[in-house]
Amino acid sequence: MVQTKKISDVDVETCEQTVIHTDVVQTVSEAMSNDEDMDNVADLFKLFGDRTRIRLLRALYQSEMCVCDLAYLLDMTQSAVSHQLRVLKQAKLVKNRREGKVVYYSLSDQHVMQILVQAYDHIKE
Amino acid sequence: MVQTKKISDVDVETCEQTVIHTDVVQTVSEAMSNDEDMDNVADLFKLFGDRTRIRLLRALYQSEMCVCDLAYLLDMTQSAVSHQLRVLKQAKLVKNRREGKVVYYSLSDQHVMQILVQAYDHIKE
DNA sequence: TAAATATATGAGCATATGTTCAAATGAACG
DNA sequence: CGTTCATTTGAACATATGCTCATATATTTA
Known part of the structure; x- marks a missing residue:
């Protein structure tokens, strides 16, 4: 002090x-x-600071899913979901693989979810 | 799976x-x-998702400070800083005390910073 | 090759957000 | 009591953001 x-x-x-x-x-x-990385921290949190993206990550934490299933699950347009998945992918938070016409998304890094879980615990008290 | x-x-x-x-x-x-609290998580992250607020929290993590010192430190208008401190206070992330004309701000909860630190570590790899 | 289906993408739009500017509080001090 | 200083606050403004709508792309299948 x-x-x-x-x-x-x-x-x-x-x-x-x-x-x-x-x-x-x-x-x-x-x-x-020292820490000029604080900007990057803010950018990471900016990604988490949206209801849709949080729910997408939460869902993918349960299971790999395709776009239309995610859209149905979150009760959103396929387009809106696709847009946000793109954002998450650019940030390397999710990855995808194509199987015919269907594109499956999944978390690219389980570790990232720890941040989310910790925040979740913080809320719960 | x-x-x-x-x-x-x-x-x-x-x-x-x-x-x-x-x-x-x-x-x-x-x-x-179960977890309808995900909205609250998003709201919390929304607060962290801004360069100014992150830097304010980071600064207050070092020491309690008054508004004008924070403004000088972050090279920002005192008004802009005050606005953001208000946001952080409403979210109960910081508290303040008055001493004459000067208002001192400090973190209301050290625990919250753990989330920030963890994210910081995540960036660093 | 044409049709169907799943996804991606760009433009447009409405809302949210952060800063500035001017003015209002609030407290110390002559 | 009026002045000064630190802070707060509200309105205005510019930018960012997330969604919709229409359309494009990609892949399978008839």
């Missing part, structure tokens, strides 16, 4: 902005300087 | 939709019938 003793003001050139605890800002800024 | 033996078609009243693997859909549907 950082203590907040020193009080000082600093003017910034862009827009006049004030800093109260210079030392704290300095410390935190250094601690955060 | 569910096997995909039976092939059959079903018409649905709303829009004409086709189901190929009735048994799989049935099984998965039952498995998913």
